[in-house]
Amino acid sequence: MSKPHQGARGSYGARTAPYAQPSPTTARGRARSAPYLFVLPAALLFALFFALPIGYAIWLSLHKAQVKGLGLGKGAKQEVWAGLGNYTAALTDPELLHSAARVLGYGLVVVPVMLGLALFFALLLDSERVRARAFGRLAIFLPYAVPGVIAALLWGFLYLPAVSPFHYLLRAIGLPEPDLMDGGLLYGSMANIAVWGGTGFNMIVIYTALRSLPAEVFEAARLDGCSELQIALRIKIPMVAPSLVLTFFFSVIATLQVFNEPMTLRPLTNGIPSSWSPLMKVFSDAFTGGNIYAASATAVILALVTFLLSFALLRASNRSTTQGAPR
Template identity: 70%
Template sequence: MTSARRRSYGVKGAPYAFLLPATVLFALFFTLPIGYAVWLSLHKVKVSGLGLGAGARSEVWAGLENYTDSLTDPELLAGALRVLGYGCIVVPVMLGLALLFALMLDSEKVRLAPFTRLAIFLPYAIPGVVAALLWGFLYLPSVSPFFHVLDALSLPQPDLLDGGPLYGALSNIAIWGGTGFNMIVIYTSLRAIPAEVHEAAKLDGATPLQTALRIKIPMVAPSLVLTFFFSIIATLQVFNEPTTLKPLTNSVSTTWSPLMKVYRDAFGTGDIYRAAAEAVIIALATLVLSFGFLRAANRRNRQDARQGGAR
């Protein structure tokens, strides 16, 4: 009886044993760092006297002081506005191109589909820093072959790393690198549409454009929501592109994006407590925006389902 009971406990405990390594890694590399960042954000350094000697600097409780200072910091707010403008360019253009490429590859008349699919996806496999460096040198008039061609044709040479064109230059890097991944996600959903649906559309006399607009795009709506969700998170966390281009232009400051502001405060000025508060604020903003978007998308799907059931 005891042996059977032990075997029963062993069978019931097997799933927890399999989950234990992942749970430990999750706690060590995700939960604990987040908890430590929150703890740091609630503290600050108190300097006594001139700040020299042992015990002149001590860590004290700050409460919400770091959060108040961060939310009223004009540099952080300006970085958030710059990222907002950057995202208004990147997200719609990138997802629009990804959807267009996916629909084109799903067409029956497309040729060399495997090669084309790989060519579109390949930029995503290039590390972001390497891609930013490559595009950065292409933007420099002194080394870019495109500017030599413009010079030979006596055409104006725009400065892509200054002023308004800087947003387009940064957005181009993100679009070039992220379109392929989103295209694969959407294309996979398109390939999962049953063949009977396409045959029914042909029998009804639908053109390829009508099929794409009225059948394919509505059926891959969950994939569009997923890619939009990922794109929003990536936009809020933009860091590689402006940081890599910063040595090439004076238009990119050390606080161009919120994450660059966090990096400067943590490793430039050494105020890890303020940087921790800013990081927590960015994480909460990402969570709120993502949760709000997913909730709105789910509400829309439920409404569509009810309308479809009513019909």
């Protein structure tokens, strides 16, 4: 019997090179760099699509376009430094101040009604006596799944007297037909769209917080003779206060950034100006007036106001939670 060739690769009895173990220093270096490698894609996306546009908007807000002569020919229009001139013009612009006042009135209607309905539905679905809770959650949440532009179009045609079934019924009965697209009723019409679409999301947040509460607390309260209304008012609502603060925080931000409802309803009525809300003012200045520098300054001011208001609300919420916590 012939012996196996010792020099053949992979032959029986051939020796293999020992596995090279990494040094402790290399292993520690890899362990330290691994989290940064996982975070790197998110950091790049954040820098490209969030931080960079914000920085560019700030840079534009500090410049302006200077036209030489008739503005014809190459080099007739130049971008020059403006400093805080755009911000001064924006803060003294009556259109921006009026749009801020309109959004304030709009928010005074939307936020309390929407959060009140969300809390009511969440407490109702959390009750043990309610049947078909799964269907109720889906039915209340479903309007939130409808895109805002489509919802505004649907409600806009329901508001129009020529095609609205509500106006048809009022005419058939002989009752007066209110103009829901003009005057003071316009606030209620747009607030109705926001409430219809946002109540479901806030309800889900509050309802999830209610379902996470221990059932022993409610059983003890019932044994002590508390009614369902007393349990809801004295136990459930105080225990879900952080969720209420969170939904209030989201609702205020959405109110300050209202754009879809008035912009979609504007072609259907003459009662909505092009600067009805601050974001509509930004859109009008940038794409209708062609003044992207003033629009950038207004956008930066709106972002700062939103940030400061959010910071103040969170600070007040944390302070009240800390003072109310047991020591």
